[in-house]
Amino acid sequence: xxxxxxxxxxxxxxxxxxxxxxxxxxxxxxxxxxxxxxxxxxxxxxxxxxxxxxxxxxxxxxxxxxxxxxxxxxxxxxxxxxxxxxxxxxxxxxxxxxxxxxxxxxxxxxxxxxxxxxxxxxxxxxxx
Numbered sequence: 001x002x003x004x005x006x007x008x009x010x011x012x013x014x015x016x017x018x019x020x021x022x023x024x025x026x027x028x029x030x031x032x033x034x035x036x037x038x039x040x041x042x043x044x045x046x047x048x049x050x051x052x053x054x055x056x057x058x059x060x061x062x063x064x065x066x067x068x069x070x071x072x073x074x075x076x077x078x079x080x081x082x083x084x085x086x087x088x089x090x091x092x093x094x095x096x097x098x099x100x101x102x103x104x105x106x107x108x109x110x111x112x113x114x115x116x117x118x119x120x121x122x123x124x125x126x127x128x
Contacts, residue, residue: 003073004110004111005110005112006062006063006064006112007020007027007046007060007061007062007112008060008061008112008116010029010058010060012116013025013029013058013059013060013061014060015120016059016116016119017058019087019120019123019128020061020069020119020123022059024065024069025060025061025065026048026060026061026062026064026065027046027048027059027060027061027062028057028059028060028066029046029057029058029059029060029063030060031057031058034097046060051095051101059123063115064112065111066115066116066119067079067081067111067115069119069123069128070093070115070118071105073093073095073127073128074118074124075094075095075096075127076093076094076095077094078092078093078094079091079092079093079100080092080093081111081114081115082106084088087108087112088107088109088114089107089108089110089111089113089117089125090105090106090114091105091106091107091108091114091117091118092104092105093118093122095122095127097127104118104121104122106118106121107115
């Protein structure tokens, strides 16, 4: 059975780092640099965050860290994450816009993909 990833990829982490405080990350990808390589390499698996990270490391968010961030939103009345019959994960949350309560739903192959998509959508739409 394949292991299910419960943290953001390096690409997803870079996107989140544009919007979220680095301190909200609870994991880090350790970066390696050698003078004979043209680009920095990163570990395949992130490590837990212990308070200090060199500038070449990349922040990483676990599924739990992103869910905690979503729960602390000012106008979050509900947050549900469930699987569908098609074996996709669906995350639904509320948000307040122009004096109306609305709902947003994101779908992903995994829990982290559904949650990551929601966080990005909320951030890009100024609703975080």
